[in-house]
Amino acid sequence: MSTKGFIFDLDGVIVDTAKYHYLAWKNLANSLGFEFTEEQNELFKGVSRVRSLDILLELGSYNATPEQKDGWLVQKNEEYLSYIKKMDASEILPDVPRVLDVLLQNEQGVALGSASKNARPILEKVGLLMKFQHIVDGNDVTAAKPDPEVFLLGAQKLGISPQDCIVFEDSIAGVQAANTAGMISIGIGEQEFLHEADHVFKDFTEISDRFLMDLINK
Numbered sequence: 434m435s436t437k438g439f440i441f442d443l444d445g446v447i448v449d450t451a452k453y454h455y456l457a458w459k460n461l462a463n464s465l466g467f468e469f470t471e472e473q474n475e476l477f478k479g480v481s482r483v484r485s486l487d488i489l490l491e492l493g494s495y496n497a498t499p500e501q502k503d504g505w506l507v508q509k510n511e512e513y514l515s516y517i518k519k520m521d522a523s524e525i526l527p528d529v530p531r532v533l534d535v536l537l538q539n540e541q542g543v544a545l546g547s548a549s550k551n552a553r554p555i556l557e558k559v560g561l562l563m564k565f566q567h568i569v570d571g572n573d574v575t576a577a578k579p580d581p582e583v584f585l586l587g588a589q590k591l592g593i594s595p596q597d598c599i600v601f602e603d604s605i606a607g608v609q610a611a612n613t614a615g616m617i618s619i620g621i622g623e624q625e626f627l628h629e630a631d632h633v634f635k636d637f638t639e640i641s642d643r644f645l646m647d648l649i650n651k
């Protein structure tokens with residue numbers, strides 16, 4: 434059996450926090466007088482907080498000063514933190530623990546590769562922090578997805594070459610980052626958005642132990 438590196442995105446892959454990010458951005462947009470749809474939100478998935486605000490303001494054709502932007506970034510994060518404060522293990526997405534356990538029982542490398550600066554407290558709250566050998570998050574990288582930095586750093590920390598790594602992602606930007614890193618990309622979500630991924634599954638319940646073993650033994 435070979436050792437592969439399995440790198441998981443957090444928001445929308447491990448936990449259902451994508452809805453909280455959306456809600457907080459939507460409330461900010463509404464308070465500035467414009468709409469923000471779920472379809473537009475697809476472009477925000479995997480994207481850093483700072484870049485997300487810039488895209489939001491572009492969508493609303495809203496000109497802002499750097500001071501206003503700083504204030505809104507704090508406001509958005511505070512609202513987001515108020516949602517995640519209440520999180521517990523019930524918000525882990527279906528079958529994530531099974532997949533992590535199969536990988537760990539087979540002595541595979543398991544890391545987190547997330548754009549979020551809130552990754553550690555979220556993993557702690559849902560009780561999954563101990564499952565990850567390494568965490569690479571928004572505090573560790575300078576270039577945001579679709580730049581491959583977050584995944585390349587994850588591979589480096591695991592000590593596994595990028596071509597032996599497999600990435601689970603729910604965002605278009607994240608799938609592109611994995612592909613650019615030369616890794617196998619597995620999209621979690623809709624084929625419609627994630628068609629650039631090597632494989633797409635609606636959620637982890639569709640990923641069998643057999644499929645995981647095939648990835649390990651490839």
Ligand code: BG6
Pocket residue numbers: 443444454477478479480481482485510547548549550551552571604
């Ligand atoms: C990504 C999310 O994982 O993290 C984005 O998909 C989010 O929606 C980004 O903007 C940054 O997260 P945070 O928690 O640092 O604001």
Ligand code: MG
Pocket residue numbers: 442443444445446478479602603604607
């Ligand atoms: Mg995500």
